[in-house]
Amino acid sequence: MLEIKNLHARVEDKDILKGINLSVKAGEVHAIMGPNGSGKSTLSAVIAGNEHYEMTEGEIELDGEDITELAPEERAHKGVFLSFQYPVEIPGVSVTNFMKTAINESRKAQGLEEMPANEMLKSIREKSELLEIDRKFLSRSLNEGFSGGEKKRNEIFQMAMLEPKLAILDETDSGLDIDALRIVANGVNKLKSENNAIIVITHYQRLLDYIVPDFVHVLYKGKIVKSGGKELAYELEEKGYDWIKNEN
Amino acid sequence: MSKYTEDDLKVELENKEYEYGFYTNIESETFPVGLNEDIVRAISQKKEEPQWMTDWRIEAFRAWKEMIEPEWANVHYDKPDFQAISYYSAPKKVDPNKTLDDVDPELLAMYAKLGISVDEQKMMNNVAMDIVVDSVSVATTFKKTLSEKGIIFCPISEAIKEHPELVKKYLGTVVPQKDNFYAALNSAVFSDGSFCYIPKGVRCPMELSTYFRINQAGTGQFERTLVIADEGSYVSYLEGCTAPSRDENQLHAAVVELIAMDDAEIKYSTVQNWYPGNKEGKGGVFNFVTKRGLCEKNAKISWTQVETGSAVTWKYPSCVLKGDNSVGEFYSIAVTNNFQQADTGTKMIHLGKNTKSTIISKGISAGKSNNSYRGLVQISARADNARNFSQCDSLLMGNNCGAHTFPYIESKNPSAKIEHEATTSKIGEDQVFYCNQRGIPTEKAIALIVNGFSKDVLNKLPMEFAVEAQKLLEISLEGSVG
Numbered sequence: 195m196l197e198i199k200n201l202h203a204r205v206e207d208k209d210i211l212k213g214i215n216l217s218v219k220a221g222e223v224h225a226i227m228g229p230n231g232s233g234k235s236t237l238s239a240v241i242a243g244n245e246h247y248e249m250t251e252g253e254i255e256l257d258g259e260d261i262t263e264l265a266p267e268e269r270a271h272k273g274v275f276l277s278f279q280y281p282v283e284i285p286g287v288s289v290t291n292f293m294k295t296a297i298n299e300s301r302k303a304q305g306l307e308e309m310p311a312n313e314m315l316k317s318i319r320e321k322s323e324l325l326e327i328d329r330k331f332l333s334r335s336l337n338e339g340f341s342g343g344e345k346k347r348n349e350i351f352q353m354a355m356l357e358p359k360l361a362i363l364d365e366t367d368s369g370l371d372i373d374a375l376r377i378v379a380n381g382v383n384k385l386k387s388e389n390n391a392i393i394v395i396t397h398y399q400r401l402l403d404y405i406v407p408d409f410v411h412v413l414y415k416g417k418i419v420k421s422g423g424k425e426l427a428y429e430l431e432e433k434g435y436d437w438i439k440n441e442n
Numbered sequence: 443m444s445k446y447t448e449d450d451l452k453v454e455l456e457n458k459e460y461e462y463g464f465y466t467n468i469e470s471e472t473f474p475v476g477l478n479e480d481i482v483r484a485i486s487q488k489k490e491e492p493q494w495m496t497d498w499r500i501e502a503f504r505a506w507k508e509m510i511e512p513e514w515a516n517v518h519y520d521k522p523d524f525q526a527i528s529y530y531s532a533p534k535k536v537d538p539n540k541t542l543d544d545v546d547p548e549l550l551a552m553y554a555k556l557g558i559s560v561d562e563q564k565m566m567n568n569v570a571m572d573i574v575v576d577s578v579s580v581a582t583t584f585k586k587t588l589s590e591k592g593i594i595f596c597p598i599s600e601a602i603k604e605h606p607e608l609v610k611k612y613l614g615t616v617v618p619q620k621d622n623f624y625a626a627l628n629s630a631v632f633s634d635g636s637f638c639y640i641p642k643g644v645r646c647p648m649e650l651s652t653y654f655r656i657n658q659a660g661t662g663q664f665e666r667t668l669v670i671a672d673e674g675s676y677v678s679y680l681e682g683c684t685a686p687s688r689d690e691n692q693l694h695a696a697v698v699e700l701i702a703m704d705d706a707e708i709k710y711s712t713v714q715n716w717y718p719g720n721k722e723g724k725g726g727v728f729n730f731v732t733k734r735g736l737c738e739k740n741a742k743i744s745w746t747q748v749e750t751g752s753a754v755t756w757k758y759p760s761c762v763l764k765g766d767n768s769v770g771e772f773y774s775i776a777v778t779n780n781f782q783q784a785d786t787g788t789k790m791i792h793l794g795k796n797t798k799s800t801i802i803s804k805g806i807s808a809g810k811s812n813n814s815y816r817g818l819v820q821i822s823a824r825a826d827n828a829r830n831f832s833q834c835d836s837l838l839m840g841n842n843c844g845a846h847t848f849p850y851i852e853s854k855n856p857s858a859k860i861e862h863e864a865t866t867s868k869i870g871e872d873q874v875f876y877c878n879q880r881g882i883p884t885e886k887a888i889a890l891i892v893n894g895f896s897k898d899v900l901n902k903l904p905m906e907f908a909v910e911a912q913k914l915l916e917i918s919l920e921g922s923v924g
Contacts (some may be wrong), residue, residue, distance in 0.1 A: 241880050246871065266878035269552065275879075282876045286894025295890060296880035303881065335894065 195391050196241075196360055197218045201252035203240045208394045212416035214252070218391045220358070225394045225402055226414035226426060229435040234395045235279060237413070238322040238364045242276040243269045256360065271303040273359030273390075277349040277366050284336040288317065289348060292336050293355050300356070321354040327382045342369030361385075362393045365402035379404030399431040414438050473530040479503060482630050485530050489599050489633065492606060502629030509623045512756075515785040516814040519754050522693050522728060529631045529664070565641055587647075588782045593637040595650055598666050602636035608639055612670055616699040616762070622735035624730040624756075626697040628664045633695070635665035640706075641677040649904055650678040667698040671706035671741075678709040680907055692717070692727045694752075698734030700743055704765065707742040708735060711903055712759075713911050716751035718918075723781025726753025733757065739765030740793070746902045748911040749786060750775040750918040758816065760789035763797035763825075771800040773899040775911070776917045777810030777845070777892075787817035787848075792828040793857075801832040804896050807843035808919055814846040819860055821853040828917075829859045836866040836893050839888070839919070867895075889916040 210233045220222050225257055228234050240247050241254060243266035264313040295358050298308045307318075320323065322329055325347055337345055347364050353361050363382070367375055382405050386392060394405055402410075402424065410426040411418045414435075419442055421425065430437070452536060473481065488497040511521055594605060602609050610756065619629040636652040650776040652667065668748050671677050681698075691880045702708045710733075719726025729752035735743035747757035761770030772788035790799035799819065819830045836845035847864055869891055877887035892915050900908050 227504055240603065244875055246875075265883075266875060267881050269881045270879055274614035278876065282873050284873060284876075286897035287890055293892070295886065296877075298881055299883065299886060300881040347872055356880065363732070373618075 195257060196393075197241060197253070197258075198241075199253040199255075201237075201240065202248055202250045202254060203236060203247050205236065206406070209250075210247075211240065214247065214413075214416070214418060216411065216418065218289055220359075220391055221388045222393045222409065223386065223405060223407045225396060225407035225424075227396060227399075227410060227427065227430060229439070230397070230415065232413045233416045234413055235364055236311045238276055238362045238393075238395055241269075241362060242266055242274060256367045257413045257430060265350060267299070268303070270356075270358075271300050275353050275356055275358030275361045275416065277346075277353060277363040278287065279365040280339045280340065281340075281345045281349055283338045283340075285338050287336050289336055289351075293318070293352060296413040297355060308413050319320075321351055322352055324384060325351050326377050327351055343371060343374035346370055347374060347378055347381075348429055350378050350385075354385055357385075358390065360391050360393070360397065363405075364395045365397065366394070367396055367398065376400065402427045412438055414442055458873065460812065467470070470673070472528050475528045476525045477503075477527070477529055477631065481592075484900065485631055485633055489602070490532065491599075491602055492838070494606075494610060495602055498619070499630050499782050500612070503631075504625065506626035506630055509620075509626055511623050515756050515816070516848070517729065517754050517756065517783040517785050520611075524627070527693060530633055531722075532566050534688040534695050544746070547669060562905045575669040586864070591619040591644050591647065592641040593644060593646055594637065596637055598635045598637040598668060599633070601658065601668075605637070606669065606836075609637070609668065612699070612701055613668060614699075616734045617697050622732060625697050625732040628666060628697045628732070629693050632664045632666035634667075635649065635667045635696070635807045637667075638669045638677065640671045640677045642672045643674045644672075645675065645732070646677040649678050649680050649736055651682070653682045663692075663696070664695045665696045665697070668701075668909050669699070669708060669710070670701045671703060671708050672711060673703045674705040674738035675703075676707045678904060679711070681710070681712045682902065682910075683714070692726050693730070695730045696732075698731070698733040698759075700733075702735060702737050702741035702743050702768075704739040704741060706738070708854070709736070709744045710746070710759070711748040711907055712745075713747075713907060714747065714749045714755075715914055717753075718751050718780065718782050719753040721780050723753070726782070728753060729757060731755075731757040735760070735770070736762045736763055737768035737797075741765055742769040742771070743789065744771040744773070744902070746773040746899065747775070747786075748899070748914065749774070749784060750914045752784070753782060755782075755784040755786050757786045758788055760791065761799065762791045762793065763799065763828075764793045765797075767796045768794055769797070772799075772801045772803070772817075773902045775805045775899045775915070776804070776813055776895045777806045777915060778813045779918055780809040780811060782809075782811040784812070785814040785816055787815045789818040790820070790830060792819075792821045792825040792832075795824070795826045795828075797825055797828045799828075799830045801830070801834075802898050803832075803834045804897070804899055805834070805836045805845050806839070806892060806915075806919070807845050810842045812844040812846070814848060816838065816850075818847040818850040818852070820851075821858040821860070823854040825855050825858070827857050827859075828855065832860075832862045834862075834864045835895070836864075837892065838866065838868045884915075888919060892916075892919060 196218040198216040199212055203211040213238060236247060240249055249262060256272055281311060301309060302382050327347060350369055366378060396408060407424050410422055410424060412420040419438060479500060481495060482499050482519050486499055616623050620626055638650055640646050669679055700708050700710060715727055716727035737743050743761050749755055759772060763770050774799060776784045776786050778784050778829055788801055801817055803815045805813040805815055815834045821828045835846050838845055845866055849862055851860055874884055874887050893912055900911060903911055
């Protein structure tokens, strides 16, 4: 589904990614781990098409199609979803209104009619139950005054609504207490299918107890320096990132 | 409005020109340029006005000659040459006894272009309309339904002839002839506008609406609106404005007076979309407007305005809270783009006891524009327990625009409670990227963010106006980011 080859990227003349190779197939869960500043968030931003980052070399293919020239919204229309580490606030725009706009823009891009209101409401009801979200929450302004946990839960709610092909969860576990973590992970697991893929970016192994990865990659200084199965995450937890740092 | 879809919006967004910028070729009768007592008399004569009205105008003109144009506003422009303007232009085929069927078909075609088919208005919306083109009121709908309730809604020129006792009693009582430079000019040369009277205890069953349009080149538009809500009555009044695109600046100097008697309520909403000039700042309407309302005991006046047009805006819809327990409200969204300049706000003059006022102002600046909020909250010595709450929020787009706030507070009563809040924010790249990532293109994302920012004010508009206003916000800001 996702093929990344020799990806280099920089921000403000500083090289961050220095040759990433990653292959993700449908139905798979990949975890990307690494110490602070290793380039984890940059990788997710570059895949999503954030123009703040300059891609200098390499390829990103989604289902065999080169997406590097596409605008972020076009990538979204093709099924790329990013759960933000720091979701932004948009005052005065309710969660429901935001989702309605997002869904209908995607549908429009695919030549579909707007989603009928009753279908939209049904979907909202189902997905908010899945993530144990109080419906009152949905009429609040997007992320405004939300707690850290509410923001993250809202990100996964949006993922549920948009049903992406490829979901990238950027540090979704940060700022979550154990109960919220379980709810969010539970939601993600229910959304997992044969047809989609998930990339989990995390600093800690904790989240991977709930969202079990098929593959774990360790990112360090802009390169994937180690790949393995889920046991690699435990090894990392045990030995700490110094283990990686000393080896490289 | 109900059929308006996002696809329509898309088409509009692609059309980068000012969409109301057409000129309709209607045969017009236009006075020679220049202003002197003879012209003032000629206007009065043309309108077949009684002597008292002519005298009133002459008095205003003499005062105006002695006055100087105000320069304190935070706007910069080449002052209009008042002797180079024609003070009267009228579509030729106006007959005072006309019905809608008699209206010049070219005019009706123009309304259709403006998106206000008069027939449609009649059938679909519960809105009575008065349409003013250049200087003359050309069509008033729903007259009969209204008159059954005793409501008078007609061109002010007609009211001067048919209801002189009301006009004579109230004209100039809220905005005196000598109030300011533009109000004096308007008092001398106004040629038409709307008049509205709601009798005691009557709740006006529909929105009353006036649509203003400047069509003819080199003319000024000076309309005069007078709304009187008698004791215990209620009326909601809408006002819309457009003008063709022209290279030269056009002058618009209107006066609106509202009188809310004991226990009455007036809601006055404006969507102002005069031609703002082109991208280089050439042309556009100078909008110098005086709007003021007087509240008697327990009365309430709400001003709601969405200002997206004009090259220069100078406008402060105000409330004089004379009666005890009266309430004044001001809700405003002002958008400036390219080289537009707006200096707008309100004055809340608390004279009575327990008077309350609320000010919510949302300024949005883009391009190289400048957007200023200027407001005065004045509490007189007799106004015990007066309260005011003001909130002024500014939203900036890009790095070349400006937002300014000039709040004046004068309190002579120690029991007054005055609160003022202000914020300035910028549409962040991170907000836009967040929307993009969810599949929302940048133009749409900006519209969404701006609508969210303006929500408190948009919510105050009557339904059919709110949709139009949202659409206008999006059009005014197109191309302002990226």
